[in-house]
Amino acid sequence: xxxxxxxxxxxxxxxxxxxxxxxxxxxxxxxxxxxxxxxxxxxxxxxxxxxxxxxxxxxxxxxxxxxxxxxxxxxxxxxxxxxxxxxxxxxxxxxxxxxxxxxxxxxxxxxxxxxxxxxxxxxxxxxxxxxxxxxxxxxxxxxxxxxxxxxxxxxxxxxxxxxxxxxxxxxxxxxxxxxxxxxxxxxxxxxxxxxxxxxxxxxxxxxxxxxxxxxxxxxxxxxxxxxxxxxxxxxxxxxxxxxxxxxxxxxxxxxxxxxxxxxxxxxxxxxxxxxx
Numbered sequence: 633x634x635x636x637x638x639x640x641x642x643x644x645x646x647x648x649x650x651x652x653x654x655x656x657x658x659x660x661x662x663x664x665x666x667x668x669x670x671x672x673x674x675x676x677x678x679x680x681x682x683x684x685x686x687x688x689x690x691x692x693x694x695x696x697x698x699x700x701x702x703x704x705x706x707x708x709x710x711x712x713x714x715x716x717x718x719x720x721x722x723x724x725x726x727x728x729x730x731x732x733x734x735x736x737x738x739x740x741x742x743x744x745x746x747x748x749x750x751x752x753x754x755x756x757x758x759x760x761x762x763x764x765x766x767x768x769x770x771x772x773x774x775x776x777x778x779x780x781x782x783x784x785x786x787x788x789x790x791x792x793x794x795x796x797x798x799x800x801x802x803x804x805x806x807x808x809x810x811x812x813x814x815x816x817x818x819x820x821x822x823x824x825x826x827x828x829x830x831x832x833x834x835x836x837x838x839x840x841x842x843x844x845x846x847x848x849x850x851x852x853x854x855x856x857x858x859x860x861x862x863x864x865x866x867x868x869x870x871x872x873x874x875x876x877x878x879x880x881x882x883x884x885x886x887x888x889x890x891x892x893x894x895x896x897x898x899x900x901x902x903x904x905x906x907x908x
Contacts, residue, residue, distance in 0.1 A: 633691070633692070633694050634649060634692070634693060634694070634696065635649065635652065637812075637858075637859055639705055639814070639815075639819075639858065640693075640696055640702065640703070640704050640705055640714075641704060641705045641815070641819045641822065641823055641838070642670065642704065642819065642822040642823055642825075642826060643668040643669055643670050643672075643673065643714055643822070643826070644668075644818075644822045644867045644868065646668055646673055646693075646702060646704075646714055647666075647668040647867075649692055649693065650666050650668070650692075653692060659688075660681070660684055660685055660688045661678075661681075661684075662677050662678040662680075662681025662684050662685055663675065663676070663677055663681075663685055663688070664676040664677060664678065664721055664723070664724075664725050665725050668714075670822075670825060670826025671715070671826070672714060672715040672716065672717055673702065673714055673715070673716050673717070674716075674717040674718075674719055675689075675716065675717070675718055675719065676719050676720075676721050676725075677718060677719070677720055677721070678720070678721070678722070679720045679722070682718050682720075685718075686699065689702075689716070698713075699716075700715065700716050701713040701714060701715050701716055702714045702716065705838060705842070706838065707837055707838055707841050710834060710837070712834070712838075753888055756892060757888045757889070757891070757892050758791075758888060758891040758892060758896050758897055758898050758899050759888075759898055759899070760884050760887050760888050760891070760899045760901065761779070761898060761899065761900050761901070762795075762901045762903055763775060763776040763900070763901065763902050763903060764903045764905075765905050766905065766906060767905055767906075768799075768905035768906070769905075770905075772902065772903075772905065773796070773801040773802060773805075773902050776792065776802070776900050776901075776902045777792070777802065777805070779900060780792050780851050780900055781849075781851075783897065783898055784849060784850035784851060787850075788850070788896075788897035788898060789850050789851075789852070789894075789895065789896045789897055790850065790851045790852065790896055790897065790898050790899075790900060791843075791851075791852045791854065791887070791890065791891045791894055791896045791898075791899045791900070792851050792852065792853055792854065792900050792902075793817055793854045793887060793899065793900065793901040793902065794817060794853075794854065794855050794856045794902055795817060795856070795870075795901045795902055795903045795904070796856065796902050796903060796904040796905075797817070797818070797856050797866060797869070797870075797904065798904050799904075800855065800856035800857065801902065802853070802855065802856075802902050803855035803856045803857065806848065806853050806855065809848055810846060810848065810853055810855070812858075813846060813853070813855045813858050814842040814843070814845045814846055814858075815838075815839050815842040815843060815846070815854070815858070816854065816855050816856060816857050816858045817854050817855065817856050817857075818856060818857050818858075818866055818868075819839065819858070820835065820839050820854070820886070820890070821866075821868045821869065821870060821872075821873065822867065822868045823835035823838065823839065824836075824873060824886055825868045825872060825873060825876075831885075831889060832886060832889070833889075836886065836889050836890050836893055837893060839854075839890060840890060840893035840894050843894060852894055852896060870883055873886075887899050887901065
């Protein structure tokens with residue numbers, strides 16, 4: 633059974649289920665390794681143990697498991713799945729290599745040239761306002777929330793995004809009123825990263841649908857993570873989207889489109905202090 637605090641939005645959530653079972657020492661004997669990514673889950677197994685591994689997956693991903701895929705969170709008319717692949721091996725699992733978090737990138741690219749500002753958004757797209765400071769503790773988050781409240785007092789609806797992925801202040805401030813967020817900014821990043829639809833419409837539509845349950849006093853709250861346990865783990869970061877796109881302003885574009893789906897008047901984003 634899928635843990636009650638996990639929603640299978642992307643491969644990141646599928647991997648979280650496997651990680652928890654590994655920490656509990658509850659992997660089947662025939663499972664050598666598991667590799668998850670946006671395009672599928674690959675299971676490295678001993679020869680002749682596929683049936684055992686399938687039964688195990690059926691138990692831990694119930695009721696979302698099928699023989700060759702896992703059903704992900706979807707809107708009704710557009711079911712999303714994560715394929716499952718099987719690879720038999722006689723090799724022992726390698727010793728994991730610790731990669732320093734501040735190491736140089738594994739692949740180098742030439743610098744971007746002639747980066748142009750984004751095209752003017754159509755008038756039916758809400759403006760995106762980002763709050764940033766080079767120093768922490770100056771009231772950045774407080775001002776973002778204050779502006780959100782001032783706008784709702786004028787009968788405007790707001791999408792408030794906690795883009796501070798290190799000390800997520802908005803997520804903490806709204807924790808009592810939204811103890812079980814239906815979706816998060818980290819989910820949006822992971823969904824967009826694996827979305828091949830034009831303008832990431834599949835990901836944006838799904839997040840918009842789930843955000844209907846996160847409306848507080850005229851403000852749609854998009855926290856950094858769905859739970860405090862996720863604060864130390866972020867597989868897909870904003871820079872991953874930027875590095876993999878020809879649009880240097882992809883995040884602004886995504887948040888504006890999400891705001892349009894929600895029908896809000898303004899999108900407010902609270903960023904981290906320092907380098908963003």
